[in-house]
Amino acid sequence: MEDELAISVRGLRKTYGDNVAVAGVDLDVHRGEVFALLGPNGAGKTTTVEILEGYRHRDAGEVRVLGADPAHPDAGWRSRVGIVLQGTGEFDELTVGEVVRHFSGFYPDADDPAKVVERVGLGAKAKARTHTLSGGQKRRLDVALGIIGRPELLFLDEPTTGFDPEARREFWDLIRDLSAAGTTIVLTTHYLDEAEALADRVGVIAAGRVIEVAPPNALGNRQESLATVSWRTPDGTPASAETATPTALVYDLAARFGGEVPGLTVTRPTLEDVYLRMIGHS
Amino acid sequence: MTTTTKAAPPVATARARRLGPGALALRQGRLEITQFLRSRESVVFTMGFPIIMILIFAAIFSDEIAPGVSYTQYFITGMIATGLMTVSFQNLGIWIPIERDRGVLKRYRGTPMPKWVWFAGKVIMVVVIGIAETALLLAVSVALFDLDLPQTAAKWLTFGWVAVLGVTACTLCGIAISSLARTARSGSAVVTPVALVLQFISGVFFVFTNLPTWMQQVAAIFPLKWMCQGLRSVFLPDSFGGQEPGGSFELGRVALVLGLWCVIGLVLCLTTFRWTTRRDG
Numbered sequence: 001m002e003d004e005l006a007i008s009v010r011g012l013r014k015t016y017g018d019n020v021a022v023a024g025v026d027l028d029v030h031r032g033e034v035f036a037l038l039g040p041n042g043a044g045k046t047t048t049v050e051i052l053e054g055y056r057h058r059d060a061g062e063v064r065v066l067g068a069d070p071a072h073p074d075a076g077w078r079s080r081v082g083i084v085l086q087g088t089g090e091f092d093e094l095t096v097g098e099v100v101r102h103f104s105g106f107y108p109d110a111d112d113p114a115k116v117v118e119r120v121g122l123g124a125k126a127k128a129r130t131h132t133l134s135g136g137q138k139r140r141l142d143v144a145l146g147i148i149g150r151p152e153l154l155f156l157d158e159p160t161t162g163f164d165p166e167a168r169r170e171f172w173d174l175i176r177d178l179s180a181a182g183t184t185i186v187l188t189t190h191y192l193d194e195a196e197a198l199a200d201r202v203g204v205i206a207a208g209r210v211i212e213v214a215p216p217n218a219l220g221n222r223q224e225s226l227a228t229v230s231w232r233t234p235d236g237t238p239a240s241a242e243t244a245t246p247t248a249l250v251y252d253l254a255a256r257f258g259g260e261v262p263g264l265t266v267t268r269p270t271l272e273d274v275y276l277r278m279i280g281h282s
Numbered sequence: 283m284t285t286t287t288k289a290a291p292p293v294a295t296a297r298a299r300r301l302g303p304g305a306l307a308l309r310q311g312r313l314e315i316t317q318f319l320r321s322r323e324s325v326v327f328t329m330g331f332p333i334i335m336i337l338i339f340a341a342i343f344s345d346e347i348a349p350g351v352s353y354t355q356y357f358i359t360g361m362i363a364t365g366l367m368t369v370s371f372q373n374l375g376i377w378i379p380i381e382r383d384r385g386v387l388k389r390y391r392g393t394p395m396p397k398w399v400w401f402a403g404k405v406i407m408v409v410v411i412g413i414a415e416t417a418l419l420l421a422v423s424v425a426l427f428d429l430d431l432p433q434t435a436a437k438w439l440t441f442g443w444v445a446v447l448g449v450t451a452c453t454l455c456g457i458a459i460s461s462l463a464r465t466a467r468s469g470s471a472v473v474t475p476v477a478l479v480l481q482f483i484s485g486v487f488f489v490f491t492n493l494p495t496w497m498q499q500v501a502a503i504f505p506l507k508w509m510c511q512g513l514r515s516v517f518l519p520d521s522f523g524g525q526e527p528g529g530s531f532e533l534g535r536v537a538l539v540l541g542l543w544c545v546i547g548l549v550l551c552l553t554t555f556r557w558t559t560r561r562d563g
Binding site for chain 2: 055085090092093098103105108145149
């Protein structure tokens with residue numbers, strides 16, 4: 001059991017004064033899994049993740065990360081955990097290559113710095129001072145520092161905020177590579193497409209609680225939800241119907257129109273629809 | 283997503299090449315020095331300021347304050363002490379809040395780097411820059427203002443221990459005071475006035491014994507006054523000891539006060555140092 005789980009959380013609580021940031025989170029992340037923590041700002045994502053990373057102390061609850069309590073991190077545990085924080089720690093005066101090489105020295109089994117710089121797409125910037133990098137490039141440097149130690153478990157806190165669509169796709173490919181190599185990945189995001197593209201399972205967190213954990217296509221009973229069938233009537237006005245049996249309806253429509261149904265679409269709720277409904281903004 | 287064909291998680295291999303503690307500290311020190319030297323403000327402020335001050339003050343005041351002792355010589359010893367304080371106390375008190383605010387310290391805490399390595403890197407940087415700066419000040423002073431280098435081994439030894447104790451105390455206090463700043467910018471606002479006031483009351487700009495007695499008493503609480511006095515014993519004639527407030531250079535008391543500040547600074551560091559900002563919880 002212990003071996004199967006990279007992360008196990010039971011009844012995690014954290015309050016700041018009167019503000020309850022985490023109000024009893026239960027969570028399991030399996031080894032080798034890509035797990036996305038989804039939730040609005042202030043829902044407790046970062047607090048939860050920073051407790052798992054060993055940065056913050058919890059008020060209550062059981063937490064195991066790679067078999068150890070992150071409240072007392074030692075160097076051995078730290079070398080197995082990669083962290084990409086939300087706020088980036090910058091080394092303005094150093095070059096990309098210098099920073100990555102320096103951090104590689106902290107780990108017992110670090111990856112080749114030049115290879116990692118190449119892998120995050122900063123090969124052309126290896127000799128550039130970090131203050132000359134764009135926001136997205138700085139984020140790639142963060143990722144390079146997160147993976148330089150060849151972690152078993154990688155935390156990514158809103159890794160693609162500020163990326164353009166192309167950069168985001170490239171980043172997704174990188175995460176898929178890491179995952180394929182066996183790295184367990186926990187990412188927080190508020191991009192639903194990102195969660196859908198990357199995650200094996202998604203945990204939705206709102207007001208300090210995990211309200212559901214499911215594969216992205218099953219979240220909020222998405223698969224069983226009513227489908228919406230839309231078409232145009234012969235006089236051109238749009239029509240639509242919600243149905244549990246869209247195939248039968250389309251079959252009927254086809255019969256009624258004697259072939260092609262004009263303007264036919266069949267849709268189910270998007271992850272975004274489900275998510276917004278879950279966090280109470282339907 | 284394919285979930286069935288994932289490889290086994292990476293396992294630590296036998297080719298582990300963990301660096302030893304000495305190597306970790308040295309490369310941390312080298313990184314800190316590189317960052318310092320590449321930061322133009324740091325170099326100008328820390329290395330340039332004392333030299334500019336010497337050039338200005340030496341041009342304005344040329345009196346003798348005692349037989350065979352010019353104001354310039356008196357002032358230079360004060361500026362050497364000030365330089366040691368700038369490179370340690372001000373340098374750390376200003377830069378650590380910036381690094382803390384940027385999340386650099388938080389990032390280090392997320393790695394297996396032992397905590398002491400980071401402090402060792404700062405200390406190595408202070409020592410190397412401190413030696414370079416003192417050598418530069420001495421070279422300028424000997425070349426332009428007739429300062430005599432210490433002639434005896436005993437004086438060099440005094441120079442050594444006063445500098446080491448002074449820099450140690452100022453380094454520890456600089457690390458300690460860095461926790462008072464709430465943001466990156468406020469480090470300078472916290473540290474600079476303290477350093478400037480100390481320079482005025484500790485006998486750097488003015489001959490210490492010409493200051494009001496109460497001011498001398500306040501200055502005697504802090505390290506800079508004792509660093510200046512210790513360095514005067516090295517660079518000024520022995521006869522000048524009679525002009526000091528205690529009637530001698532009081533080297534025993536210099537060692538005692540600086541040693542005490544080392545202890546105070548260390549306790550403050552151990553009890554107040556923060557790796558993250560306050561808003562980070």
